[in-house]
Amino acid sequence: MNADAFFTLADRLNARLTGAEVLFCGMSSEVSDFVRLNRNRIRQAGHVHSAALALTLIEGTRQVEGSCDLSGEPSHDLTRAQQLLSSLRGRLRHVPADPYLDYCREPDESWRRCGDRAPDPAEAIGSLVQAAAGMDLVGIWASGDIGEGVASSVGHRHWHESASFNLDWSCHLEADKAVKGAYSGFQWNPEVMRQRVEAMREGIGLMARPARTIEPGRYRAYLAPSALNELMDLLSWGGFDLKSHRTSQTPLLRMARGERAFAPGVGIHEEHERGLVAGFTPEGFRIPPRVTLVEGGGFSGCLVDARAGKEYGEVVNAASGSPSSLGLDNGTLETGNVLGLLDTGLWIGNLWYCNWSDPNDCRVTGMTRFGTYWVERGEIVSPVRVMRFDDSLYHLLGDRLEGLTRERELILSAQTYEGRSTDSALLPGILVSGIDLTL
């Protein structure tokens, strides 16, 4: 569904409001092609056309929320939306005043588009399969248009749309000996894809060396941006949202209370200025271009959604308490010098399945996966069999952090649980004097 169709539908619903009713409409639409690959052949390929309408009906200090799928056919969609509105009216009578109700009272408009046109997926897959001939390539292609909007009876008209592709893949040698690749963005260039595939052939060559089994213990290590992204993803689970902080549930509780800190060079920000996600909240608020979460290694601020902001008296600065455009400040290490600086230890390309081991101490467990190597005297010696780590981020980003790379990598999320994600992270690699491996 495009912006015009959505705004027209919202106008028709607004015309049906009565008395002091206020209505906020949200739209999430997607026209996507998904192709999953195994052994460099198509396992499943399909197309998804979806549109979902979200309504928040407000009357005085009471509110109720609802959603329904839409077809894209205007008269049919109006009927469905009216049915939902009617259900919400019926529910509104039974709910009490909501002290944490908040929405933007000022009319506002915005429109943004990222990317012109998604590439032809069949053509792209054909060239990928050709480029990766002879390789055991596994992964997912996702491409197409995504649209998000908010319209309200107050006078909001916000729309964000993008046309993008995300190719997330790995190449396998045997068992779990594999290297990981990704190519995503808004301008598909088959030559870039071919270069990355060729680079993976070299990575597979390293993987062909006999794998090393290492014992549990503390190891000097370099974590590439993709590995750090897994840690940041976990930290985003309660690390930065205001409610988690005010109810003492955040894994950064000790930092927030001044008992612990990351290294002084660590700065973490929500960088909406990147412009890849919608710049507005479901309640019509604009999102600031940048929110500083950690500065100089210490707690700085939280992500504040409309409800938490009202509850705790803070200004709204996010659509939700979880970052969607996380950035970690860069450092001074040259990526090209990392192997030499590491000298002897682990070069960790990716981590996997992280979870809290003890959130009270920001302690994380997870696994190494894909492209992890043993390094001696600055040279990659061998791939390493998967190992479990269990360590606190107060160490990995704190007293054991030796440096962050000057270069940062933009990682576009390949997640598709609730539709194709527009989240991203801009991260350096980190060199640590030790990471605790346990199993």
Next chain:
Amino acid sequence: MERLSEIADRFLTQAPACDYWTLRLVEEDFDHLEVRQGVVEPSRLASVLGAMVTLVKGGGIGYGATSDISPAGLRAATRRAADWAEVHSRLGLFDADIFPRSSTRADYRTPIQEAWVSMSVSDKLDLLQAANRALRLDERIVDWSAWLSRRRVAQLLVTGDGGRVSQVWDFVHPGLVAVANAGSQTQRRHGAGADWAQQGGLERVAAVRLLEEAPRVASEALTLLDSPECPQDIRDLILLPSQMVLQVHESIGHPLELDRILGDERNYAGTSFVTPGMFGRYRYGSELLNVTFDPTVPLELVSGVTDDEGTPARREYLIRDGILERPLGGPLSQARAGLPGTASTRASGWDRPPIDRMGNINLEPGEGNLADLIAQVERGVLMDTNRSWSIDDSRNKFQFGCELGRLIEDGELRGLVRNPGYRGISATFWRSLHGVGGLETLEVRGVRNCGKGEPNQSVYVGHAAPPCLFRDVSVFGGGE
């Protein structure tokens, strides 16, 4: 279901010309009520309606999904599926002629004792307010919440071979959480159905004792604040069903999925330490280990009459007397692997194609009660309610954490310990299984957030298990 039948009947008049097709229509309704800290959270009503067309033609297979269920919308989805079937016929991993065909005609509906609408919204909110009051034991309870959710899923599968399967699943999910804090130590306890999901209606509220459980949940969160850390040691371990669910899920269910074994999931969810040659001879666990795929258990989360490709549901042993017998996977994966399997090809919704999933994966009961298991332990820890889960991409090296631990000494339960966790390796852990509780200790539970697949899919999975005793496990507590 009436609306879905009308849509399907219209589609039958314009059925595509191809070797085989299926139309899977899904309609879902959600309702969520929650009271947090005595304040009613915004009520959420949601409805979902869409269709997935699967089309087999010329040796290829394609999928087309749409929320436009008009005749024109379904025609467009069919064209898209045909386009992808053509590409698949040239670049596919297998010849789509092996795709399973179904002519099954069957119906399923969750048996409900109390309909969701039999209780007014106001009465439901009053109940949740009462639970909130019971959770707030003192000022160290810093956050607390009670909720009641309803989900109804109606699915109609029609096929080019005359198959027609209608299934309606009803779920009511009550739950509680209490968060306690003192200094920099925070402890959370969940209860009353928060991790104890089944099919059913409002009778689930009484079954999980929503109101009655609130004081215990909050009291345990408070007690954990001042409890010692779980010791770091090698000890015997008793897992209650609330944790056995995760243990079975992660280190038996996932490794046995055929699509992992076939390599489909290697880029995301992972592969498996299990290989095709292990079936029929590999010792997965001690002789006490018996695991079934059982879609026939009344009210378990994934009980029904077929999977999402129309394969009739049937109980099968996966592991018998500790020996691995059968993987989890539908007829397509069975044909690719040359192995037997199960009726467990499932999709998370109308917008995703079915893949190999767990259904109800149950650890069959042994003998005796929980006290009998505890009596066998000289020095151990009992763990209750999963709070953390992590396992490698081959589903071997795992680490799990629980909300509550309790020491066992000389065959008796002692005090609580906080932040309990344990580590192990699937390939050896189950061989240390030393005791399995009897039928009277079996609890029918499940998880509601099993994620895998590209594109990603999250589904319900049922697990029934009694408490179990494991010898010599690496356990640990919190702290840096």
